[in-house]
Amino acid sequence: xxxxxxxxxxxxxxxxxxxxxxxxxxLDRGWRCRHGEIDIVARNxxxxxxxxxxxxxxxxxxxxxxxxxxxxxxRLRVLAGEWCRVHRVHAGTVRIDAIGIIGDGLTIGSLEHxxxxxx
Numbered sequence: 001x002x003x004x005x006x007x008x009x010x011x012x013x014x015x016x017x018x019x020x021x022x023x024x025x026x027l028d029r030g031w032r033c034r035h036g037e038i039d040i041v042a043r044n045x046x047x048x049x050x051x052x053x054x055x056x057x058x059x060x061x062x063x064x065x066x067x068x069x070x071x072x073x074x075r076l077r078v079l080a081g082e083w084c085r086v087h088r089v090h091a092g093t094v095r096i097d098a099i100g101i102i103g104d105g106l107t108i109g110s111l112e113h114x115x116x117x118x119x
Contacts, residue, residue, distance in 0.1 A: 003105075006105060007055050007056075007103075008053075008055055011054070011055025011099075011101045011103065012029065012040065012053045014055075014101055014103065015039070015051065015111070016040055016042075019040065019042045019049075019051070019113075022044075022113075024042040024044045024049070025042060025044075026041070027042060027043055027048070027087075028040070028083070029041075033082050033086070035078050035079050035082055036075050036079055037079070038076070038079050038083060039051055039052055039053040041083060046093060047092060048084075048094050048095075049094075049095055049115075050076060050094070050095070050096045051098070052068055052072070052076055052097070052098045052099070053098075053101065054068060054098070054100050055100075055102075055103065056100075056102055057102070057103070057104055057105075063102075063112075064102065065098050065100035065112065068117075073117070080096060095115070095116045096116070097115050097116065097117060098113075098114045098117045099111065099112065099113050099114075100112045
Protein backbone atom coordinates (compact mmCIF):
# COMPACT_ATOMS: atom_id res chain seq x y z
CA UNK A 1 0.00 0.00 0.00
CA UNK A 2 1.30 3.44 -0.91
CA UNK A 3 2.19 5.85 1.88
CA UNK A 4 -0.28 8.36 0.44
CA UNK A 5 -3.10 5.84 0.92
CA UNK A 6 -1.93 5.12 4.47
CA UNK A 7 -1.90 8.86 5.25
CA UNK A 8 -5.41 9.20 3.83
CA UNK A 9 -6.73 6.33 5.95
CA UNK A 10 -5.06 7.82 9.02
CA UNK A 11 -6.66 11.20 8.26
CA UNK A 12 -10.11 9.62 7.92
CA UNK A 13 -9.65 7.89 11.29
CA UNK A 14 -8.58 11.19 12.90
CA UNK A 15 -11.56 12.96 11.32
CA UNK A 16 -13.99 10.29 12.55
CA UNK A 17 -12.57 10.51 16.07
CA UNK A 18 -12.86 14.31 15.93
CA UNK A 19 -16.50 14.11 14.88
CA UNK A 20 -17.37 11.63 17.65
CA UNK A 21 -15.58 13.82 20.23
CA UNK A 22 -17.74 16.72 19.03
CA UNK A 23 -21.08 14.96 19.45
CA UNK A 24 -21.55 13.28 16.08
CA UNK A 25 -22.57 9.67 15.53
CA UNK A 26 -20.59 8.13 12.66
CA LEU A 27 -23.08 6.24 10.48
CA ASP A 28 -20.76 5.08 7.71
CA ARG A 29 -17.11 5.20 6.62
CA GLY A 30 -15.71 4.63 3.16
CA TRP A 31 -19.15 4.04 1.62
CA ARG A 32 -18.87 3.24 -2.09
CA CYS A 33 -21.21 3.07 -5.02
CA ARG A 34 -20.77 3.35 -8.78
CA HIS A 35 -20.46 7.16 -8.49
CA GLY A 36 -17.55 7.13 -6.05
CA GLU A 37 -16.87 7.09 -2.31
CA ILE A 38 -18.02 9.07 0.71
CA ASP A 39 -15.32 9.27 3.37
CA ILE A 40 -17.61 9.68 6.39
CA VAL A 41 -21.35 9.95 6.96
CA ALA A 42 -22.17 11.34 10.40
CA ARG A 43 -25.25 12.60 12.25
CA ASN A 44 -25.39 15.51 14.64
CA UNK A 45 -28.90 15.76 16.11
CA UNK A 46 -31.20 15.86 13.04
CA UNK A 47 -28.53 16.71 10.49
CA UNK A 48 -26.75 14.11 8.37
CA UNK A 49 -23.32 15.35 7.27
CA UNK A 50 -21.45 13.85 4.34
CA UNK A 51 -17.82 14.57 5.14
CA UNK A 52 -14.96 14.76 2.65
CA UNK A 53 -11.58 14.37 4.34
CA UNK A 54 -8.32 15.62 2.84
CA UNK A 55 -4.98 14.99 4.54
CA UNK A 56 -1.55 16.34 3.68
CA UNK A 57 1.80 16.18 5.39
CA UNK A 58 2.51 19.89 4.90
CA UNK A 59 0.96 22.98 3.35
CA UNK A 60 3.82 23.26 0.87
CA UNK A 61 1.37 22.67 -2.01
CA UNK A 62 -1.54 24.46 -0.32
CA UNK A 63 -4.08 23.66 2.35
CA UNK A 64 -5.66 20.19 2.00
CA UNK A 65 -9.14 21.67 1.57
CA UNK A 66 -7.94 23.47 -1.55
CA UNK A 67 -7.78 20.02 -3.20
CA UNK A 68 -11.58 19.72 -3.14
CA UNK A 69 -12.57 20.93 -6.59
CA UNK A 70 -16.00 22.03 -7.85
CA UNK A 71 -16.15 18.70 -9.72
CA UNK A 72 -15.58 16.83 -6.45
CA UNK A 73 -18.32 18.88 -4.74
CA UNK A 74 -20.72 18.03 -7.56
CA ARG A 75 -19.89 14.34 -7.16
CA LEU A 76 -20.40 14.60 -3.38
CA ARG A 77 -23.93 15.92 -3.99
CA VAL A 78 -24.70 12.90 -6.16
CA LEU A 79 -23.14 10.52 -3.63
CA ALA A 80 -25.11 12.08 -0.75
CA GLY A 81 -28.34 11.63 -2.68
CA GLU A 82 -27.48 8.02 -3.48
CA TRP A 83 -26.56 7.23 0.14
CA CYS A 84 -29.88 8.71 1.31
CA ARG A 85 -31.78 6.68 -1.30
CA VAL A 86 -30.04 3.41 -0.41
CA HIS A 87 -30.43 3.98 3.33
CA ARG A 88 -33.98 5.36 3.00
CA VAL A 89 -33.13 8.62 4.70
CA HIS A 90 -35.77 11.18 3.75
CA ALA A 91 -36.20 13.51 6.70
CA GLY A 92 -34.06 16.11 8.37
CA THR A 93 -31.28 18.29 7.13
CA VAL A 94 -28.47 17.05 4.90
CA ARG A 95 -25.24 18.91 4.33
CA ILE A 96 -21.73 18.42 3.01
CA ASP A 97 -18.79 19.17 5.29
CA ALA A 98 -15.06 19.05 4.71
CA ILE A 99 -12.23 18.29 7.10
CA GLY A 100 -8.67 19.22 6.24
CA ILE A 101 -5.84 17.69 8.23
CA ILE A 102 -2.14 18.48 8.26
CA GLY A 103 -0.19 15.65 9.85
CA ASP A 104 2.44 13.00 9.39
CA GLY A 105 0.37 9.90 10.10
CA LEU A 106 1.25 9.96 13.78
CA THR A 107 0.86 13.56 14.93
CA ILE A 108 -1.85 16.05 14.00
CA GLY A 109 -0.43 19.43 13.06
CA SER A 110 -3.82 21.00 12.41
CA LEU A 111 -7.41 20.01 11.76
CA GLU A 112 -10.01 22.28 10.18
CA HIS A 113 -13.72 21.32 9.98
CA UNK A 114 -15.78 23.38 7.55
CA UNK A 115 -19.49 22.89 8.08
CA UNK A 116 -21.92 23.10 5.17
CA UNK A 117 -19.36 23.85 2.49
CA UNK A 118 -22.03 23.56 -0.22
CA UNK A 119 -25.80 23.72 -0.11
